[in-house]
Amino acid sequence: MPNIIIVYHSGYGHTKKVAEAVLGGATDAGASVRLMPVSELVDDAWAQLDAADAIVFGAPTYMGGPSADFKKFADASSKPWFAQKWKDKIAAGFTNSAHMNGDKFLTISYFVTLAMQHGMIWVGTGMMPSNTKAATRNDLNFVGGFTGLLTQSPADASPEEAPPPGDLETAKVFGARIAEVTARWIRARADVENGGHQPASESP
Numbered sequence: 001m002p003n004i005i006i007v008y009h010s011g012y013g014h015t016k017k018v019a020e021a022v023l024g025g026a027t028d029a030g031a032s033v034r035l036m037p038v039s040e041l042v043d044d045a046w047a048q049l050d051a052a053d054a055i056v057f058g059a060p061t062y063m064g065g066p067s068a069d070f071k072k073f074a075d076a077s078s079k080p081w082f083a084q085k086w087k088d089k090i091a092a093g094f095t096n097s098a099h100m101n102g103d104k105f106l107t108i109s110y111f112v113t114l115a116m117q118h119g120m121i122w123v124g125t126g127m128m129p130s131n132t133k134a135a136t137r138n139d140l141n142f143v144g145g146f147t148g149l150l151t152q153s154p155a156d157a158s159p160e161e162a163p164p165p166g167d168l169e170t171a172k173v174f175g176a177r178i179a180e181v182t183a184r185w186i187r188a189r190a191d192v193e194n195g196g197h198q199p200a201s202e203s204p
């Protein structure tokens with residue numbers, strides 16, 4: 001069973017809702033998933049992260065990038081980085097912000113860079129956007145993220161009101177994808193370690 005940790009920051013609760021939805025989708029898809037808020041890192045948090053098969057990064061977009069609290073966590077991850085302890089783990093990410101665009105992609109780009117510095121394997125949404133004339137706000141992937149999950153919460157909406165149900169459903173589908181890709185990845189790795197897999201070109 002894939003062991004997935006969602007490490008996230010949420011200043012006002014909206015991004016937390018997204019983290020919970022990603023957890024729901026990944027759990028339903030058969031993974032063991034934990035939420036790890038950066039504001040409440042437990043003593044063995046780093047050991048838990050080192051032992052995970054996949055780490056999902058989540059933060060609100062503040063001033064065109066990940067929130068400072070998330071960045072503090074990312075800077076602290078230089079310790080496992082030294083020993084490349086997260087190398088070859090699956091990575092994915094999501095951000096929530098007030099504008100439909102709001103420079104969210106800079107946050108996702110930062111997550112990709114963080115994952116690459118750690119030698120991780122990045123997984124995007126794998127989802128088509130809802131972008132036709134007939135599309136409505138609660139359709140899957142209406143905000144249109146490919147590299148990472150994008151959700152939107154109007155500036156005056158409480159976490160009870162936003163992100164809207166369609167974005168939370170998109171987060172669930174994304175969580176399921178992360179669980180499935182991670183399961184496939186750890187199965188393939190086990191096959192290789194057990195000598196059960198041969199590249200096609202070397203087959204008789």
Ligand SMILES: Cc1cc2nc3c(=O)[nH]c(=O)nc-3n(C[C@H](O)[C@H](O)[C@H](O)COP(=O)(O)O)c2cc1C
Pocket residue numbers: 009010011012013014015016060061062063064065096097098099100101102103104153154155
């Ligand atoms: C300091 C600060 C900076 C923000 N900068 C942006 C921004 O660059 N783009 C944007 O779309 N929204 C921005 N927002 C709005 C937040 O992204 C939005 O309120 C989000 O839902 C907050 O998520 P949270 O409740 O998880 O903290 C900003 C909010 C704060 C407090």
